[in-house]
Amino acid sequence: MVDAHADSRTRILDAAEAIVQARGVPALTLESAARDAGISKGGLLYHYASKEALLAAMxxxxxxxxxxxxxxxxxxxxxxxxxxxxxxxxxxxxxxxxxxxxxxxxxxxxxxxxxxxxxxxxxxxxxxxxxxxxxxxxxxxxxxxxxxxxxxxxxxxxxxxxxxxxxxxxxxxxxxxxxxxxxxxx
The missing domain is CATH 1.10.357 (Tetracycline Repressor; domain 2)
Known part of the structure; x- marks a missing residue:
């Protein structure tokens, strides 16, 4: 059985890393990570309540x-x-x-x-x-x-x-x- 939450978290973390690699640290926002992960900002906030939480997970x-x-x-x-x-x-x-x-x-x-x-x-x-x-x-x-x-x-x-x-x-x-x-x- 596929864990949809784990898949979303992986997509978010992958997107956040790709943003920093391609466009630099200032380009990493919760909005850009959500957009690049293909989810809503609310969906991202469900998993990571802040940029600090996202960075800590990364x-x-x-x-x-x-x-x-x-x-x-x-x-x-x-x-x-x-x-x-x-x-x-x-x-x-x-x-x-x-x-x-x-x-x-x-x-x-x-x-x-x-x-x-x-x-x-x-x-x-x-x-x-x-x-x-x-x-x-x-x-x-x-x-x-x-x-x-x-x-x-x-x-x-x-x-x-x-x-x-x-x-x-x-x-x-x-x-x-x-x-x-x-x-x-x-």
């Missing part, structure tokens, strides 16, 4: 996706020292189209929430705290896991703001350097 959904992506990537890594750091690296440098879709989605939601109220980022901060805890318990020398996490976060920021684009050769070199860091622990 962040909650993104946090769930990020957590699931990390868990799946972590599960795919062999057991042993550096597993969480390898998962972060694999996630950040996975097939470009899949990575870009999640990165673009995350960027849109992060920017919208930060613009409205930085406290709305708390669910994502909690995901990052759990990732950091996994890195800290990873058995790597101090700083190595954090260096991997900072490098992958930096790649995300470079993508988000279009600061520069690494060539495939540069990405391969970066991956090799970070993998050497993981192997040697220095």
């Amino acid at each position: 962040l909650g959904r993104l946090a769930e996706v990020m957590e699931a992506d990390f868990a799946a990537t972590l599960a795919a890594q062999p057991e042993g020292r550096g597993r969480a750091a390898r998962a972060l690296l694999a996630s950040a440098l996975k097939e470009p189209v899949a990575a870009c879709v999640l990165q673009d989605r995350a960027a849109a939601v992060f920017l919208a929430a930060f613009h409205h109220d930085p406290a709305l980022l708390d669910p994502v901060r909690a995901v990052f705290a759990r990732m950091r805890a996994a890195i800290a318990a990873d058995g790597l020398p101090p700083g190595v896991g954090q260096a991997i996490m900072c490098a992958t976060d930096g790649l995300f920021m470079v993508h988000v703001f279009g600061l520069y684009t690494l060539t495939p050769a540069e990405l391969a070199d970066l991956r090799a350097a970070l993998e050497r860091l993981l192997e040697t622990g220095r």
